[in-house]
Amino acid sequence: MSATAPARPSSRVPVPSLRAQPPLPHRGRSRAGIALRRLRLRWFRATQPVLGPFRARWRRSLMLRTMTITGLVTGFVIFVAGVFTLTSISDDLYSSRRDQALQDSARATLAAQRQIDASEASDAVGLRELAVSVRRTVQDTSASQLVYLRRQPGQPSYPEAPSSAATSVMLREAVSAELSRAVGEGNLPQHWQAVTFHGDDGSQSAGIVVGSTLTFPAEAGSYDLFIGYNLADTEDTLSFVERTLLITAAAMMAFIGILVWIMSRIVFRPIRAAADTSRRLAAGESDARMPGQNDEHFDALSEGFNDMADTLQARIRELDHLSEMQQRFVSDVSHELRTPLTTIRLASEVLQGSAEGLGSGQKRAVEVLGAQVERFESLLGDLLEISRYDAGRVTLDTEPTNLVSLAHEVVDGLQPLSESLIEVRPLGGYAPVEVDARRIRRIVSNLVGNAIEHGEGHPIVVTIDSNAAAISIGVRDWGVGMRAEDVEHVFDRFWRADPSRKRTLGGTGLGLAIAQEDAAVHGGILEAWSRPGEGSNFRLTLPRGDAITSFMSPLPLVPDDVETEAGDPQKTGGWLRRPGRRIRKERR
Numbered sequence: 001m002s003a004t005a006p007a008r009p010s011s012r013v014p015v016p017s018l019r020a021q022p023p024l025p026h027r028g029r030s031r032a033g034i035a036l037r038r039l040r041l042r043w044f045r046a047t048q049p050v051l052g053p054f055r056a057r058w059r060r061s062l063m064l065r066t067m068t069i070t071g072l073v074t075g076f077v078i079f080v081a082g083v084f085t086l087t088s089i090s091d092d093l094y095s096s097r098r099d100q101a102l103q104d105s106a107r108a109t110l111a112a113q114r115q116i117d118a119s120e121a122s123d124a125v126g127l128r129e130l131a132v133s134v135r136r137t138v139q140d141t142s143a144s145q146l147v148y149l150r151r152q153p154g155q156p157s158y159p160e161a162p163s164s165a166a167t168s169v170m171l172r173e174a175v176s177a178e179l180s181r182a183v184g185e186g187n188l189p190q191h192w193q194a195v196t197f198h199g200d201d202g203s204q205s206a207g208i209v210v211g212s213t214l215t216f217p218a219e220a221g222s223y224d225l226f227i228g229y230n231l232a233d234t235e236d237t238l239s240f241v242e243r244t245l246l247i248t249a250a251a252m253m254a255f256i257g258i259l260v261w262i263m264s265r266i267v268f269r270p271i272r273a274a275a276d277t278s279r280r281l282a283a284g285e286s287d288a289r290m291p292g293q294n295d296e297h298f299d300a301l302s303e304g305f306n307d308m309a310d311t312l313q314a315r316i317r318e319l320d321h322l323s324e325m326q327q328r329f330v331s332d333v334s335h336e337l338r339t340p341l342t343t344i345r346l347a348s349e350v351l352q353g354s355a356e357g358l359g360s361g362q363k364r365a366v367e368v369l370g371a372q373v374e375r376f377e378s379l380l381g382d383l384l385e386i387s388r389y390d391a392g393r394v395t396l397d398t399e400p401t402n403l404v405s406l407a408h409e410v411v412d413g414l415q416p417l418s419e420s421l422i423e424v425r426p427l428g429g430y431a432p433v434e435v436d437a438r439r440i441r442r443i444v445s446n447l448v449g450n451a452i453e454h455g456e457g458h459p460i461v462v463t464i465d466s467n468a469a470a471i472s473i474g475v476r477d478w479g480v481g482m483r484a485e486d487v488e489h490v491f492d493r494f495w496r497a498d499p500s501r502k503r504t505l506g507g508t509g510l511g512l513a514i515a516q517e518d519a520a521v522h523g524g525i526l527e528a529w530s531r532p533g534e535g536s537n538f539r540l541t542l543p544r545g546d547a548i549t550s551f552m553s554p555l556p557l558v559p560d561d562v563e564t565e566a567g568d569p570q571k572t573g574g575w576l577r578r579p580g581r582r583i584r585k586e587r588r
Contacts, residue, residue: 062271063264070260071253078249089241093234098208100143101229102190105210108142109190109225113214122218124160131162131223134214138227139167146171146228151221152184152213161220170197171228174209183211183224197230205232270298274305286313337380345373379510386493386510389517396521400432401440403471404464410444411462419457422448427465428554429472433544439518440542443526444473446511447538451477458535469551470576472541476559482530490528491516523548523578529557531565541576549578 057064112134121130131149138147148171150164166172174195182191192210199205208229215222270293280288289309290302351366358366404426411422444462451460455477463474482490489495494509512526519526523543530536541553552575558564 063268066264067257067260071257074256074260075253078252082245082249086238086242086245090238093237094231097229097231097234098192101208101210101227102192104142104144104229105192105212105227106190108138108227109212109214111141112138112225116214116216119217122160124162127160127216127218127220128162130216131165135165135167138225142227144227144229146230148172148175148224148226148228149214150224150226152224154184155221156219158219158221160218161216168228170199171209171226173198174207174228175211175226179209179211179226180224183213183226186213189213195228197228205230206235207231269293270295270301274301277305277309281309281312286316333383341373341376341380345377348373383510385514386517389514389521394521396436397438398434398436401435401437402432403429403435403440403473406437406441407444407462407464407473410441410448414445414448414452417449418452418455418460420455420459422452422460422462425461425463427463429464429466431466433471433542435522435542436518439521443515443518443540444475446515447473447475447540450512450538451475451479451536454536455479463555465554466544467552467554468544469548470541470543470553472539472553472555474537474539474555476535476537478535481532481535483532487528487530490530491526520579525553525576525579527557529559531562534562543578550575551578552576 058068115134115137116130119126119130121127135147135149139145146168148164148166148168149162150166151161174197176193176195179191179193182188190210190212192208195207195209197205197207208231209226210229211224211226213222214225270290273290273293277288277290290305292299292302348366348370352370404424407424407426411424415422448460448462456479458478461474461476463476465472491512493513516526519540519542523546525541527539527541528536529539537557537559539553539555539557541551541555543551
């Protein structure tokens, strides 16, 4: 078993206790920032069912991000250009129709005034006929049939004056008081106003009303002449232009989208080829290579990638050959040593059987010889086990196992070797799990034995707990502890933090290394936490099934009875991922 780093032993035996940690304040965040963050979280949760797949795809796909950003920018440019074009056309059409309406109204007004000036009507009948003739003249000389002739208000009453008349009710309703006041003031020969005509059927259309003044003979006085111009045809033209622009914009967006998709496929093809080649190399296809891309830059990338793959392949073959030679050497040496070791063990047993006639010094030598032979046999067994792991020739003999009962069995067997009490705390984990009981028992024995050896006579606590995805066993001691840099090497083979420290239980130096491999072949994780003067905590976490690839340990890695310091892992150790190992399972 691996040893822990020496430190000054504490005279006080710490007792595990749960300490409530005060909530950490929000540092460097204003209330507005916190409120904005909460609002974003609410929005994220509310839209997750609909936008969740797109967000996940957005984070994973550079091609999708490129196409989306390009589409949004292109759409914005097309929208701005369309709005500008439509606004320009609308303004130009409106200005042109307005100028035409003003010219047409001025021509009609002059013709009407000339007709009035040439008339000698003075009585009611003549003036009435003159008013009808003026309206007809305006309709004949202008492009509009909407004419409204009205005597200006505020003039002296004249019974013979013709009454107001309009060719259409909607023109009379469209004349506003503002336009009437402007025409009555007479500052300009013409006044116009944009209006909305309301038809009898409830339809609406844009229009322009142009107002001017006519002077009738006798004492009839001044009359307001309003000529209305319906712009429905202009609206139809604008609607046609708008539909044309929309169809053109949609066609351009579709064309640009297809073009961006094709260009993205072409541009990202070398990247996909490199990713596919990388996956094939990672899957074990050592002959996979990246094809040429008919581009000087990407071809340079392909050549560099393939050269790297050739170098890695040669290096891997060399390492595989060396590893195979090392594994064969360890296996062969272990097997070759078994025969002389068996002979030495038999000779040692013969000596031990006849030790009564030997002196005290000789008896001691025989005892030491027997102990070292047993340790040598244990070391050979561990070396053979390690060689099986290195060669990938591991077979799991699984069966439903209650880990609580297994932990009790291990503790009962090791309790006589401990100076202090070894307590088992089963918080959960009573449901059987499919594991190789022999290997799990070896892991727990190594951890408890390590705690006995380095616990300095303090209590040892073995805790078992479980959740829906995993089951965990923790072994906590309050011994000398280790430094953080020593914890990183605690599972290395034959590693010892203090080489001068004596192994009290006769370990081989491979116990924790084998325990870690035993955990890995089950898809589990074996972790360690330690601090000088505060002891160590080893945690074994096993997933409940082969389908579980990531899981959270039900037990904390950092004990609850210590204060978390900088550099410590998360209290729970975070999410764990199943390690990959080549194994063969056999179920009883």
